[in-house]
Amino acid sequence: MSESVLKSLSGPVVLLGCGKMGSAMLEGWLKLGLPADKAAVLDPNLTAESASALAAKGVLVNPAHAVIAAPSVLLLAVKPQVAPEALPAVAALVKPGTLVVSVMAGRTMAFMGNIFGADAAIVRSIPNTPAAIGRGVSVAVPSPGVTQAQKDITAALLGAIGIVEWVDDEALMDAATAVSGSGPAYAFLLAEVMAQAGAAAGLPADLSARIARATVAGAGALMDQSDLSAATLRQNVTSPGGTTAAALAVLMDEGRGFPPLMVEAVAAATRRGKELAG
The missing domain is CATH 1.10.3730.10 (ProC C-terminal domain-like)
Incomplete structure (x- = not known):
């Protein structure tokens, strides 16, 4: 299921932030069958060695935004403290039909909606550190505009690093983070x-x-x-x-x-x- 979902995406998956969590997810997506040329990484802090390794696999690394096709997914894996500067810089990448998935701790739907638009399809999630070995737990909550197909895409992306559980009320995310994240x-x-x-x-x-x-x-x-x-x-x-x-x-x-x-x-x-x- 996850493999077929990732292979069927019409546009690229753009990963904003490729630290420990972001790189673990990207590795999982590629193993599950996401074509490397449908993955783009935006992270100015990548080492030259990491950037070269990703480019050798066929992943787009820090391309000009103008050359990125309309993304199927923009996944936000930057640290929450840099989000106020980092997210507006990529807001133009969000097109009609783009799913925004956040794995940032503490950043709410309202915060992201102010940047990407109140009608944007947004999933807020928080994985925990065993994601580094594919044994993570991600609890996710969708915004009202998220379709079932987009929930399936989210499950495939987050499922690459462990199990995915859904809640309907964003207010539960703090308790979920207290149990699984911490x-x-x-x-x-x-x-x-x-x-x-x-x-x-x-x-x-x-x-x-x-x-x-x-x-x-x-x-x-x-x-x-x-x-x-x-x-x-x-x-x-x-x-x-x-x-x-x-x-x-x-x-x-x-x-x-x-x-x-x-x-x-x-x-x-x-x-x-x-x-x-x-």
């Missing part, structure tokens, strides 16, 4: 503090770090491959009266344990997202 940091912190706790219990620090990291990664992989809920997987590991039960009694304490802390953490991230969006 979520990898929570998992990394878990591995970090498990390692510290193991060292405090007497393990050599380097050994504790290795086994904590491998345990978190392995548990995530097991959950990904299982049809069971996270709660059921947890219960399956927990023998009544055993060591895991003793640890979980602390971690799941309703007053000071992991559940209330995570609720508080996600709420804090959600509030901060709203503040940054203005």
Whole structure:
């Protein structure tokens, strides 16, 4: 499905910003069958080596805007702080029928609509960092003008770096970002503090770090491959009266344990997202 969608695009996919996220997406699109000559990259900060490598594949690199055919998609992958200058510079590329897809954190539909027009077809999304290995999560919300065909195009483009989930209300994007966008940091912190706790219990620090990291990664992989809920997987590991039960009694304490802390953490991230969006 994704391959056929990308191959059938009438115009090019223009990628504004080719940093870590942008380059991961571009690599995924090419693997899925997007013709290289239908990809154009606009990024003045590309190194000469990166620009040459892309050009060798047939990708248009920093072409004059006048030579770019009417884009099927303009994908915005610049940092949000440069958006006020970077987006108006490419606004003329948005033609009738062009889909604008944003992976910028915090930049709202209203912000983009002020630049590209209130009637522009815009999808706002936020992938997370596992996109770098094709295991990302992207939560997306469409503007009213986005058609089903354009949602399919978005799903194909974002699906190149992981799974895509849709919401209908932009107000949910801050909470989604607090869970999926910030979520990898929570998992990394878990591995970090498990390692510290193991060292405090007497393990050599380097050994504790290795086994904590491998345990978190392995548990995530097991959950990904299982049809069971996270709660059921947890219960399956927990023998009544055993060591895991003793640890979980602390971690799941309703007053000071992991559940209330995570609720508080996600709420804090959600509030901060709203503040940054203005």
